[in-house]
Amino acid sequence: MTKKSKKEVSREIGLEVGYLCGNYFLKMNHLHYGYWKDNLELDITNLHIAQDEYAELIVSHIPQSVKTILDVGCGTGQIDKLLIDRGYKVDCLSPSNYLNNKIRELLGDKTNIYESTYEDLQTEKKYDMIQFCESFQYIDMEKAFSNTHKFLNKDGYMLICDIFKKDVPGKCAFSGGHRLTRFDDMIKDKPFKLIDSLDITEQTAPNMDLMNDVVQNVLRPAIDAGVRFSESRQATIVKFVKWLYRKKIEKLKRKYCSENRTGEEFKKHKLYQLLLFQKV
Ligand SMILES: C[S@@+](CC[C@H](N)C(=O)[O-])C[C@H]1O[C@@H](n2cnc3c(N)ncnc32)[C@H](O)[C@@H]1O
Structure with missing residues (x-):
């Protein structure tokens, strides 16, 4: 595996800490924003329910012919557990040794884990579907498309469920997501056809209000007191x-503690969509 950059290392540590805190305090098992249905009260203790709904949403969009799946950026393996329980044969991929150990504890020999970035994946295996759940944003798009085409069986599917940056004026309080126009420009020339798409920005944005509430009312006052x-x-x-x-302190404050990290700000600058493509 190529040496990890500082950015990759800090991202992995951020995910580990996020998982440790979320799992301990909130029974959270996944590493995504969750899918907030209209009838689910926006309360931090319901986050794990919203996350389970997100996993169900993914499963409900898998085409019938799919039997084998590669989950790229599989986090803690919770979606994979659900998929395996529903009868799919699933392999997991993540560069994080810490998260992969969690998957080993959860799934034992029910899955094969590639400890690698997707860009560096080497395998002879092919899959009916390759999925990216809130992980596509971290992967080089050109490499993601070429590898997915290579590792998919004939007529296989690529499922992407993630954030994209909209082209709107002004600086956004949130980072993350490939630029939507760039994604659209690239995918139109690739050997994939769009089968299904769903905009779930409205159902993921509530997570931003929740996190903002925690930061403003717990984290910031706790740090100030310390x-x-x-x-x-x-x-x-x-x-x-x-x-x-x-300089670092100012940067961190701007990045994580600014008061406009709200659901409205997220909806203005980001599009969270589920996209299903078929290899052609
Ligand atoms: C936000 S988590 C999402 C985890 C999981 N899919 C979920 O929905 O709970 C992002 C995942 O992407 C992985 N990741 C980051 N960079 C990656 C890369 N270059 N190739 C593959 N996975 C990557 C991280 O290790 C982590 O598992």
């Missing part, structure tokens, strides 16, 4: 550390 405590003990050292890392 800093005040440290200042009361070691004022000079804390001042120095704050000065030394001032």
